[in-house]
Amino acid sequence: MRFKKELDFVHLSKFFYIFSIALTVAGLVFLATFGLNYSVDFKAGSNVDVSLSKSITLAQLQPALDEAGIGHDPTITIGDKRVNIRYDEELDDTQSETLKAAITKIDDKASFEVNTVDTEMAKELARNAIYSVLLSSIGIIIYVSIRFEWRFALASIVALLHDAFMVVAIFSIFRLEVDLTFIVAVLTIIGYSINDTIVIFDRIRENLRFGKQKSYEDLKSLVNKSVSQTLMRSLYTAFTVFIAAFFLLIMGGESIKMFSLAMVIGLLFGAYSSIFIASPLWLLLKKRQKTPVKSNPAKA
Amino acid sequence: MKRMLSFIITVVVLTGVMGLTTPGLLDKVRLGLDLKGGFEILYHAEPMDTGGTLTRASLQKTAESLEKRANALGTSEPEVTTEGTDRIRLKIAGVTDEAEVRKKMKEPAVLTFRSAADGDAAGVFSKIELVGSDFVEGAAEVQRDNLNRPEISISIKDKAKFAEITERLLGKQLAIYLDETLLSDPPYVRAVLTDGKASISGGYTLDEAREIADTINLGALPLKLTEKYSQSVGATLGKQSLDQTVRAGIVGSLIILIFMMFMYRLPGVLASFALILHTWLLILVFVIADFTLTLPGIAAFILGIGMAVDANIITNERIREEMRSGKSILSSVKAGNKTSFRTVMDANVTTIIVAAVMFAFGTGAVKGFALILIVEIVLSIVTNLYFAHWMLTVLVKAGALKKPKQFGVKESDISAL
Numbered sequence: 064m065r066f067k068k069e070l071d072f073v074h075l076s077k078f079f080y081i082f083s084i085a086l087t088v089a090g091l092v093f094l095a096t097f098g099l100n101y102s103v104d105f106k107a108g109s110n111v112d113v114s115l116s117k118s119i120t121l122a123q124l125q126p127a128l129d130e131a132g133i134g135h136d137p138t139i140t141i142g143d144k145r146v147n148i149r150y151d152e153e154l155d156d157t158q159s160e161t162l163k164a165a166i167t168k169i170d171d172k173a174s175f176e177v178n179t180v181d182t183e184m185a186k187e188l189a190r191n192a193i194y195s196v197l198l199s200s201i202g203i204i205i206y207v208s209i210r211f212e213w214r215f216a217l218a219s220i221v222a223l224l225h226d227a228f229m230v231v232a233i234f235s236i237f238r239l240e241v242d243l244t245f246i247v248a249v250l251t252i253i254g255y256s257i258n259d260t261i262v263i264f265d266r267i268r269e270n271l272r273f274g275k276q277k278s279y280e281d282l283k284s285l286v287n288k289s290v291s292q293t294l295m296r297s298l299y300t301a302f303t304v305f306i307a308a309f310f311l312l313i314m315g316g317e318s319i320k321m322f323s324l325a326m327v328i329g330l331l332f333g334a335y336s337s338i339f340i341a342s343p344l345w346l347l348l349k350k351r352q353k354t355p356v357k358s359n360p361a362k363a
Numbered sequence: 364m365k366r367m368l369s370f371i372i373t374v375v376v377l378t379g380v381m382g383l384t385t386p387g388l389l390d391k392v393r394l395g396l397d398l399k400g401g402f403e404i405l406y407h408a409e410p411m412d413t414g415g416t417l418t419r420a421s422l423q424k425t426a427e428s429l430e431k432r433a434n435a436l437g438t439s440e441p442e443v444t445t446e447g448t449d450r451i452r453l454k455i456a457g458v459t460d461e462a463e464v465r466k467k468m469k470e471p472a473v474l475t476f477r478s479a480a481d482g483d484a485a486g487v488f489s490k491i492e493l494v495g496s497d498f499v500e501g502a503a504e505v506q507r508d509n510l511n512r513p514e515i516s517i518s519i520k521d522k523a524k525f526a527e528i529t530e531r532l533l534g535k536q537l538a539i540y541l542d543e544t545l546l547s548d549p550p551y552v553r554a555v556l557t558d559g560k561a562s563i564s565g566g567y568t569l570d571e572a573r574e575i576a577d578t579i580n581l582g583a584l585p586l587k588l589t590e591k592y593s594q595s596v597g598a599t600l601g602k603q604s605l606d607q608t609v610r611a612g613i614v615g616s617l618i619i620l621i622f623m624m625f626m627y628r629l630p631g632v633l634a635s636f637a638l639i640l641h642t643w644l645l646i647l648v649f650v651i652a653d654f655t656l657t658l659p660g661i662a663a664f665i666l667g668i669g670m671a672v673d674a675n676i677i678t679n680e681r682i683r684e685e686m687r688s689g690k691s692i693l694s695s696v697k698a699g700n701k702t703s704f705r706t707v708m709d710a711n712v713t714t715i716i717v718a719a720v721m722f723a724f725g726t727g728a729v730k731g732f733a734l735i736l737i738v739e740i741v742l743s744i745v746t747n748l749y750f751a752h753w754m755l756t757v758l759v760k761a762g763a764l765k766k767p768k769q770f771g772v773k774e775s776d777i778s779a780l
Contacts, residue, residue: 114600159595160462174400174597184405184591188726202716209707244659247721247732251663254717254736255670258710262677265706296680300673303622307615307669307763311662315610316604318397319662326666 072290073283076343083225083303083340090232093318099235102242102321105189107182109154112317113146116172116208116214132226145317153179192246196227198343199250203257211268214348222341224334226256230325243323252329255304259297265343266293279350286346290338301334367761370754374636381643388643389648395657395731398605400598401456405464405586408449417449417586424577425586426451432467446726452494452587461595468588474498474579478532488538488549492528497521503579505572508562515563517579528557531737539563539579545574552665553602567630604658612665627679629769630755634675637751641671644742659732667739673710674747678703679770682755686772694710696759707748711740729753732736 103110119324121141128137128148138149146166154162159177166173178187193305200220207216234241266289276282312323396403397499408425410417426443433441442454458464478649482492502518505512519525529552538549550563567575573647620638623631649656682699690698720739723735758764768773 065517112600114597114603127529156465172599174599174603176397176596176600177594179593180589182589193728195720197780198721198724199717202720203713206713206716243729244662247659247725248731250717251720251732251736253665255712257713257717258670258673261484262673262706263708264634269702292684293680295675299622299626299676299680303619303672304666304669306618306622307612307665308620310611310615311608311665312612314660315608316658317607318604319608319658322659322662326662 067168070287070291071335071336072287073343073346076339079335079339080343083229083336086232086330088231090228090235093232093235097105097235097238099231099241100238102240103178103180103185104243104249105179105180105181105185105241106151106217107185108152109150109159109177111148111150111154111159111174113148113166114174114176114317115144115170117170118144119169123169124166127162127169130161131139131166145341153181160175187244192249195246195250195288196253197252200224200282207264208259211264214345214352215268217348218341218345219257219264221344222260223253223256223338226329227338229332230329230352232323233328239324242321244319245325248322248329251326252333254335255330256336259300259333262296263290263293263337263342267345271296282346282349286342290342294338297334297338305330364761366757367763370757374754378426378642379607379687381639385643385646386568387451388646388650392646392657393649393653394601394605395655395660396454396601397596397658398457398601398608398656399456399460400460400596400601401454402454402464402593402595404590405446405455405592406451406453406467407591408451408586408588410586412716419448420577421586422449423445425588429453429468433464445669446718450591456639457598459719476528477536477538478499478528479538488536488545492532492537493519497524498579503576504738505569506562506767513567513569515567515572515579517561517563519559519561522540522557525559526555526557537561546579569690602681605661608658608661612661612668615665617670619668623672623675626771627675628771629758630679630682631675631771633754633758634672634747634751636670636677637675637746637754638671639738640750642668642744644746645739647737648742655731657731659737663732663735663739667736667743669712669728671739671747673697674703674707674743675751677710678748679757683770683772686767686770687776689778689779692764692770696755700756704748704752708744711744714741 121139122174124139124141124146128139137151140147140149145321148162148347154177159179163173163175166175183247200223203223204213207219215300230249230252232244233239270285270289270292276285305327308323308326311319312327315323366755383761408417408422422445426445429451430443433443433453436770440456442452444452444453453468455464458627474495475491478490478492479486479488482491497520497522499518504516505513508514532552533555535552536549537552538545546563563575616638620635622732623634625631627634642664645667654660665683678699682695685695685698686692703761715737718733718736722730722737725733757766764770767777
């Protein structure tokens with residue numbers, strides 16, 4: 064299977080720009096109004112994950128929680144043979160032991176995962192995550208500028224920030240929980256997204272060597288040609304990585320669910336942005352460079 | 364034929380080695396707490412008294428002391444590491460009484476001098492004569508006695524008190540305890556000591572003496588520990604996560620391999636072999652470097668397989684493209700290998716940059732994830748780039764790959780030159 068006919072990706076990208084911008088705006092609105100649904104990793108408190116041998120109802124669980132008598136009302140999410148209890152305050156040793164004992168009374172096969180984080184630590188984690196994103200971006204700009212040119216670097220950075228932001232936006236819109244593994248996922252998406260973009264840019268760079276591109280039309284068809292030449296590879300790769308992440312999502316451990324989900328979303332955006340955002344953006348930047356040449360043919 | 368032979372030998376030997384060693388290797392992979400159950404605490408350390416100082420050495424000593432305590436509690440393989448300038452991370456697997464361990468860990472090391480009370484059996488010292496706060500902070504030091512043997516000297520704040528004790532215990536033993544552990548053979552009090560300095564001599568080597576002095580100083584200047592972060596995972600839950608995630612990984616990887624073989628035929632089979640080799644090498648590195656496999660680690664592992672496939676896809680797509688343009692198979696493979704090499708390197712270097720940043724800024728699980736990603740990319744370059752290219756070239760040169768069909772290219776797609 065391959066495309067014999069060259070699609071006009073540059074032209075198509077105009078519609079996708081609108082789509083991306085709309086999603087970005089929606090994401091910003093949601094972020095500004097609702098923020099992110101932070102897990103215990105990012106705000107102080109305790110998270111208790113219980114795996115049970117049978118499913119229980121809130122009514123069954125309530126007495127256990129009352130018995131433990133810990134602070135304010137926790138947020139309780141009940142799943143199939145799983146219960147998640149989230150406290151806004153940090154449980155100390157005694158409290159978590161009391162809680163465990165109370166739940167073990169309902170189900171003696173219960174297995175627990177208790178995470179407790181204090182405020183200062185939570186802030187530090189969030190700060191480090193932001194630094195990581197910024198620093199990675201700078202590293203990539205430098206590398207791509209050396210290996211390619213600054214226009215490629217700029218376009219790829221826009222694409223990768225777009226991918227990272229899309230994942231954040233979707234997590235904000237759907238109120239999905241943001242934990243430490245989410246940060247890892249976003250950073251990995253950045254790494255993968257740039258990987259994907261570089262492959263296409265590599266091809267553009269290679270094609271640039273053959274013949275002179277005199278006009279914008281030449282450049283445009285060069286971008287279209289490069290994208291379609293690498294299209295099958297982009298689709299296959301996106302598919303294989305997607306398969307890996309997808310199975311992690313549906314079959315993997317509970318605690319990496321959000322990680323896998325973020326990866327799946329990010330991978331799709333990564334493949335999409337390399338084709339419809341990064342490459343046309345490079346063309347846009349390149350076009351500006353060409354303008355003075357056109358207006359002053361004597362120099363050409 | 365010689366080429367073909369070396370190819371066959373390489374493949375057979377590698378397959379044999381992988382098949383034989385894999386079960387053993389898998390058993391040796393060290394599992395993280397999230398996969399086998401246990402708990403992890405990150406402590407923030409600060410001096411007991413305000414105004415005291417926190418030194419690298421005191422942090423190190425506190426960590427060592429925590430480790431000793433964990434060992435004393437009979438836990439399996441406690442892991443204690445210092446982080447930054449004021450943090451200690453403690454990981455203990457398979458604990459039954461978590462609350463007890465936590466309590467023990469936080470108590471400051473208590474140094475006491477004790478004597479035998481009335482009714483104590485021989486070797487038992489239950490009367491506490493001096494406690495940690497009676498000693499001058501950090502005053503324990505190693506000296507040499509008249510015979511040039513190392514001994515430990517400790518200064519006591521209240522000279523009169525110490526004089527009284529030594530007078531009372533003249534000729535008897537004065538035992539030194541750190542927490543509930545007897546530090547050394549209890550020395551006999553040989554004279555009334557009025558200068559407020561106690562010496563412990565007991566035929567120590569210089570290193571032993573230093574260690575005891577350090578321990579005493581730690582006892583006299585314990586660090587206050589507060590829990591910053593804690594995670595405790597039940598053993599059942601850990602096992603469950605491991606099983607689920609590994610199963611997900613196997614299914615995902617199988618689909619990827621089938622896809623490769625279906626898509627690229629014989630080169631796809633070679634690529635699959637390179638991918639399996641890549642995975643095996645990664646496990647080998649895990650065991651040799653003694654990495655701990657955590658849940659995010661497995662995720663990185665599986666994701667890495669997905670990304671490693673990229674190198675093979677780029678190469679094979681490129682080769683097909685060259686073929687369609689009408690080049691001979693050998694020159695298509697050569698050109699495909701060459702151009703894809705550059706592309707794959709550029710793409711992987713950028714991912715390494717991100718991983719390196721994660722490693723530098725991350726803690727705990729993030730660091731582990733980043734490290735695995737870096738190792739994986741490096742291994743992927745070796746196996747999915749160099750080794751896969753080599754296999755393909757050998758087969759083409761040996762004449763085993765002659766038809767475009769074997770690459771999944773239709774004859775009708777090939778344009779005349």
